[in-house]
Amino acid sequence: MTYSFDFSSISSGLDALWHGLAITLVIALCANAIGVVTGFVVAMLSQANSRLVRAPVSAFIEFFRCTPALVQVVWFFYCVPIIFNVFLTPLTMGILVISLNLTAFNAEAYRAGIQSVPTEQHDAGVALGFSPLQRAIYIVLPHAFRLAFPVLATNGILAMQQTSLLSVVAIQELMYHGKELASEIYRPLEVFTTVGLLYLAVSLAVAQILRGVERWRALHYSV
Template sequence: MQNIDFFFVLNAWPALLQGLIITLQITFWANVIGLVAGFPLALLSSSSFLPARIVARFYIDLFRCTPVLVQVVWFFFCIPMLLDVFWSPVFMGIVILGMNQTAFNGEAFRAAIQSIPLAQKDASVALGLGRWNYVRYVVLPQAIKTATPVLITNAIGIFQQSSLVALVGVADLMYQGKLLSTQTYRPIETFTFLAAFYLVIAIPFGRLAAFLEYRLERLNRI
């Protein structure tokens, strides 16, 4: 039986830290894309204009119903050949995970929008609010508030799924861990450390999402 020794992992901390920085960069910007683009996508998927609704629903279903690994591999290998573009691996990871996050956040926003009572729309019309002012001042604030627990959960998911970009050569935390495991022949210590690290970051945000969901339910009962 192999002796467990985490010295090799601790000694490789600079490389793991560099990988962690890349992981956090990908996670942060993918979530920014998902938040910014998710709400307009939700509006399109709820639109009365049929072509826009069909396109939006197809986009959401495409990313929600196919494995993230397939999306990452297809994007990394097919987009450069189809479009003759050559982006940095980190940028490509941000784009594809951001597109995936947009689909999930779009669905979260759509559910939040549908929970807004129709009476508020009638009241907005009576007050003379135009369509975009109604969306800006009535729909958007309530949609963000209602969807926040799900948005946090989606953010945790994209943080976990960011490890998949290691399979296509992005030097993130998982990639550095795989490299360390190969060099030191210490897979138990390396991947145990990585699992613990992802867990330490994800658990507080998971608890925050659960707390906000609980608070939201209490406010709705008042």
């Protein structure tokens, strides 16, 4: 049996797909902005001297790294409102879930950079009268960020792709509109091929931009 592709059939749903792609990008950008910052904070807390601080932070990291992202999405959407009586808009909840997942993975990316900061730099910060917060921002963060950047970039692209999981809780991102269109025109192969190509195009474009940033960074900075 030979299947005849007809991509013209999806023309009626292109506006919806573009709208879904815009929502996907909004979620991905917000999640990455949050995840890059909170990942560093969580990584610093995971290195704290107090076990009372390290234990819950480590549990947070392991939970989000060792459970499926789809389970996390479903749990937050259906369990958080019931258990904690917290009700957020679907878009806000979607950004929150992807951000928390990304935070855990980014924390692990930062950890090696934080541990590699020379003791002399810490001592210099103390000698200059920097507070622990100032040492974290002005000494540890630049060093850790430079080392972690390639992994942070990869995690960011993966987070964008994980937004497709939000379609199961009816957030109207790209995958959601793809499923809706496929059920309307009965052309799932054409629809999901198009959806896949859109994800691929965005991922490749972002990867190229990040490679350019990495090359520029390598030319102007040394670790």
